[in-house]
Amino acid sequence: MSGNGSGDWARLARRAHFSCGHRYYQPALSEEANREIFGSCYSEHGHGHNYILEAYLEGPIDPLTGMVINLMDVDAILKVVTGELDHRHLNFDVPAFKDEVPTTENVAKFCFRRIQEELEKGASPAKLTSVRLYENEDLWVDYGKL
Amino acid sequence: MSGNGSGDWARLARRAHFSCGHRYYQPALSEEANREIFGSCYSEHGHGHNYILEAYLEGPIDPLTGMVINLMDVDAILKVVTGELDHRHLNFDVPAFKDEVPTTENVAKFCFRRIQEELEKGASPAKLTSVRLYENEDLWVDYGKL
Amino acid sequence: MSGNGSGDWARLARRAHFSCGHRYYQPALSEEANREIFGSCYSEHGHGHNYILEAYLEGPIDPLTGMVINLMDVDAILKVVTGELDHRHLNFDVPAFKDEVPTTENVAKFCFRRIQEELEKGASPAKLTSVRLYENEDLWVDYGKL
Amino acid sequence: MSGNGSGDWARLARRAHFSCGHRYYQPALSEEANREIFGSCYSEHGHGHNYILEAYLEGPIDPLTGMVINLMDVDAILKVVTGELDHRHLNFDVPAFKDEVPTTENVAKFCFRRIQEELEKGASPAKLTSVRLYENEDLWVDYGKL
Amino acid sequence: MSGNGSGDWARLARRAHFSCGHRYYQPALSEEANREIFGSCYSEHGHGHNYILEAYLEGPIDPLTGMVINLMDVDAILKVVTGELDHRHLNFDVPAFKDEVPTTENVAKFCFRRIQEELEKGASPAKLTSVRLYENEDLWVDYGKL
Amino acid sequence: MSGNGSGDWARLARRAHFSCGHRYYQPALSEEANREIFGSCYSEHGHGHNYILEAYLEGPIDPLTGMVINLMDVDAILKVVTGELDHRHLNFDVPAFKDEVPTTENVAKFCFRRIQEELEKGASPAKLTSVRLYENEDLWVDYGKL
Numbered sequence: 001m002s003g004n005g006s007g008d009w010a011r012l013a014r015r016a017h018f019s020c021g022h023r024y025y026q027p028a029l030s031e032e033a034n035r036e037i038f039g040s041c042y043s044e045h046g047h048g049h050n051y052i053l054e055a056y057l058e059g060p061i062d063p064l065t066g067m068v069i070n071l072m073d074v075d076a077i078l079k080v081v082t083g084e085l086d087h088r089h090l091n092f093d094v095p096a097f098k099d100e101v102p103t104t105e106n107v108a109k110f111c112f113r114r115i116q117e118e119l120e121k122g123a124s125p126a127k128l129t130s131v132r133l134y135e136n137e138d139l140w141v142d143y144g145k146l
Numbered sequence: 147m148s149g150n151g152s153g154d155w156a157r158l159a160r161r162a163h164f165s166c167g168h169r170y171y172q173p174a175l176s177e178e179a180n181r182e183i184f185g186s187c188y189s190e191h192g193h194g195h196n197y198i199l200e201a202y203l204e205g206p207i208d209p210l211t212g213m214v215i216n217l218m219d220v221d222a223i224l225k226v227v228t229g230e231l232d233h234r235h236l237n238f239d240v241p242a243f244k245d246e247v248p249t250t251e252n253v254a255k256f257c258f259r260r261i262q263e264e265l266e267k268g269a270s271p272a273k274l275t276s277v278r279l280y281e282n283e284d285l286w287v288d289y290g291k292l
Numbered sequence: 293m294s295g296n297g298s299g300d301w302a303r304l305a306r307r308a309h310f311s312c313g314h315r316y317y318q319p320a321l322s323e324e325a326n327r328e329i330f331g332s333c334y335s336e337h338g339h340g341h342n343y344i345l346e347a348y349l350e351g352p353i354d355p356l357t358g359m360v361i362n363l364m365d366v367d368a369i370l371k372v373v374t375g376e377l378d379h380r381h382l383n384f385d386v387p388a389f390k391d392e393v394p395t396t397e398n399v400a401k402f403c404f405r406r407i408q409e410e411l412e413k414g415a416s417p418a419k420l421t422s423v424r425l426y427e428n429e430d431l432w433v434d435y436g437k438l
Numbered sequence: 439m440s441g442n443g444s445g446d447w448a449r450l451a452r453r454a455h456f457s458c459g460h461r462y463y464q465p466a467l468s469e470e471a472n473r474e475i476f477g478s479c480y481s482e483h484g485h486g487h488n489y490i491l492e493a494y495l496e497g498p499i500d501p502l503t504g505m506v507i508n509l510m511d512v513d514a515i516l517k518v519v520t521g522e523l524d525h526r527h528l529n530f531d532v533p534a535f536k537d538e539v540p541t542t543e544n545v546a547k548f549c550f551r552r553i554q555e556e557l558e559k560g561a562s563p564a565k566l567t568s569v570r571l572y573e574n575e576d577l578w579v580d581y582g583k584l
Numbered sequence: 585m586s587g588n589g590s591g592d593w594a595r596l597a598r599r600a601h602f603s604c605g606h607r608y609y610q611p612a613l614s615e616e617a618n619r620e621i622f623g624s625c626y627s628e629h630g631h632g633h634n635y636i637l638e639a640y641l642e643g644p645i646d647p648l649t650g651m652v653i654n655l656m657d658v659d660a661i662l663k664v665v666t667g668e669l670d671h672r673h674l675n676f677d678v679p680a681f682k683d684e685v686p687t688t689e690n691v692a693k694f695c696f697r698r699i700q701e702e703l704e705k706g707a708s709p710a711k712l713t714s715v716r717l718y719e720n721e722d723l724w725v726d727y728g729k730l
Numbered sequence: 731m732s733g734n735g736s737g738d739w740a741r742l743a744r745r746a747h748f749s750c751g752h753r754y755y756q757p758a759l760s761e762e763a764n765r766e767i768f769g770s771c772y773s774e775h776g777h778g779h780n781y782i783l784e785a786y787l788e789g790p791i792d793p794l795t796g797m798v799i800n801l802m803d804v805d806a807i808l809k810v811v812t813g814e815l816d817h818r819h820l821n822f823d824v825p826a827f828k829d830e831v832p833t834t835e836n837v838a839k840f841c842f843r844r845i846q847e848e849l850e851k852g853a854s855p856a857k858l859t860s861v862r863l864y865e866n867e868d869l870w871v872d873y874g875k876l
Contacts, residue, residue, distance in 0.1 A: 021485045021527070040525040043527070046459045065184075066252045103796035139744055159870050161868035165340060207836065359541055401592060429599070434597070624817040
């Protein structure tokens with residue numbers, strides 16, 4: 001319990017949706033190794049997914065507003081971050097994935113860092129503790145405090 | 147791992163559903179501040195949601211019954227607690243929200259405290275570690291051990 | 293099969309979400325009859341739900357665009373219609389429910405009629421055949437062509 | 439009721455999942471028209487989705503097996519058809535979408551026709567009446583008997 | 585549109601849940617044929633599922649109550665019917681499946697007939713048009729008006 | 731944060747599905763005690779469920795592949811483990827449940843141990859931290875690191 005002994009502490013989670021194309025390809029590896037490691041995710045033009053992003057934000061419940069953080073502020077941040085990914089082909093259109101394979105792990109890491117950067121521009125005492133990124137309903141990654 | 151080295155320990159989660167009306171309004175603030183902070187949630191007669199409540203209960207697995215806690219006992223407790231909220235208008239009908247804005251954070255806190263009170267009346271060694279309360283599929287709050 | 297012998301015909305469905313407060317109360321009936329017929333839905337200040345609205349639109353697939361109707365047009369219409377309901381208390385804030393009990397049946401009928409009115413202002417050959425309105429995941433109503 | 443007066447008739451539905459990249463682009467239109475009609479779906483390298491395909495098969499219930507059609511046969515057909523789409527970029531890798539924009543409508547039509555072709559190779563009396571194709575949980579298309 | 589030209593007509597759907605054990609076995613067939621037709625569903629002690637039953641009820645919207653049928657009446661009927669199946673092993677505990685293989689098709693037929701029988705005992709003008717029975721989220725059967 | 735200060739660390743989750751029959755029965759207890767403790771889960775031939783198993787695997791993100799663990803390896807392990815349970819009656823067909831009541835708690839423990847055994851045969855640095863096992867959408871158990 002993080003502070004719930006003394007005051008009131010809670011974690012708010014918010015979902016956002018975006019769709020991307022991607023391809024698993026590591027130029028430092030041979031074609032054969034790429035094929036073996038990445039299987040059907042290694043194809044020239046890529047494929048794509050409907051991603052679901054969950055941001056977890058922790059902090060004291062403001063006794064006046066009853067909120068950990070104003071949802072309108074969370075939504076504004078998520079709109080910025082998912083706007084950099086939505087309806088794009090990660091390998092071609094998003095600079096962060098020039099150097100890294102756009103796996104669920106790396107896309108989750110990207111989202112965590114970008115949300116954290118945007119959150120720090122504001123004045124909220126809430127902290128981003130982790131993100132969860134679903135590539136589909138049967139596969140997801142948690143990044144941050146595990 | 148909480149005790150899984152020595153014995154068998156697990157966490158059981160149970161869902162319950164309820165529907166409420168609510169309105170975000172803080173009398174200590176001006177009408178203008180209420181409108182700015184609470185946006186569309188600030189309207190005279192309120193609106194409402196289908197809430198989903200998840201209770202997380204942790205304890206040793208009884209070697210005889212194979213259970214952390216008997217599900218019939220959990221359901222009896224959740225029936226009492228959701229019965230105080232279901233098909234009610236939180237601001238008008240539930241005393242706890244006379245003093246507090248019925249945000250997801252505060253409704254989660256209410257549920258945590260009430261489940262804990264009811265659980266302590268029984269003899270189960272299981273502890274309520276946290277609750278998760280969904281206001282909708284894209285917004286929820288965890289309260290308790292985070 | 294509606295025209296699929298000769299040309300290409302399809303039905304597109306689009307979901308939209310909104311949250312409302314409501315109360316089941318029929319002034320033409322006694323208090324006792326209201327209580328007996330409407331049960332827990334009959335309480336003075338009401339409760340509320342997260343509604344999900346599905347609009348079903350049928351028509352030929354345009355051979356150039358591959359579309360029955362442009363999704364941007366559907367979304368614009370649904371935004372207008374759900375905007376008349378979202379974050380409101382149906383009994384107090386929506387004139388259509390001054391005269392009618394805001395049951396799932398009547399809210400579905402309202403949505404069907406309003407979408408149809410908005411659709412007819414445009415030039416799309418697609419027709420609204422029905423709507424489906426979910427009050428929760430276990431209860432919904434279809435209105436239109438059944 | 440299709441024959442349920444005399445015998446026993448039912449419709450079986452089966453779901454399958456696949457993920458694709460795609461791009462909305464019609465070479466017969468100007469760049470400006472493409473941008474206006476297809477919006478964010480018109481980008482050079484495309485994006486992608488997790489599709490869900492539902493096949494609806496109708497026929498008499500065999501009194502011996504209790505089945506409209508053997509599920510193993512349905513799954514074999516769906517594996518063939520989704521195998522032609524899964525983890526591919528529709529515009530580049532699937533010949534049917536060289537000539538047609540890979541909208542949900544056109545992908546649904548492709549699935550209907552291919553399932554029907556495969557089904558006709560077998561001996562089952564069940565008929566494919568329609569398919570439903572979800573591009574995401576808020577958008578889908580029915581093709582076939584509507 | 586069923587009467588929506590003249591009056592108001594709608595279809596209400598209600599979900600109910602139950603869990604059963606079952607085994608696919610046809611004594612009129614050889615062991616080998618049972619194994620070939622029923623695959624993993626043919627094992628001596630059976631396996632089981634969480635079923636979801638949807639009942640579709642159609643009729644005029646009562647102008648006074650705003651209802652096709654009172655939900656309390658629907659729930660009472662569904663409680664009776666699912667009570668004959670829930671937490672039972674269909675092959676051993678439910679007489680209807682002494683003679684018939686408990687496939688999704690046959691369990692759907694059972695539910696349709698039993699709901700219809702119970703509905704006819706009441707005075708509601710609403711008719712059961714069909715049921716949908718899910719064996720899991722990827723397999724279901726519609727029985728009745730298709 | 732587990733190592734995210736220095737390097738890159740993440741948790742990958744993968745879902746698998748299986749269906750079983752089971753019965754709650756403890757021979758060390760009287761018939762009366764069995765009935766009282768296990769309620770409707772205590773019936774001679776048992777009932778069954780669609781289980782969903784989630785495996786949580788934690789480790790460093792490989793900078794070359796962008797992966798915590800190769801999904802093909804996870805799927806191979808889950809296929810082995812769920813293959814020992816799927817379409818079986820736990821009490822009769824799975825030796826582990828000769829001695830233990832097949833509650834959600836005990837089936838989760840079985841899955842955790844078996845996945846861990848299989849994982850240790852491979853060379854991945856990723857660790858299984860916990861499993862989550864759903865008996866249905868309203869009841870589940872976490873076993874491992876809580």
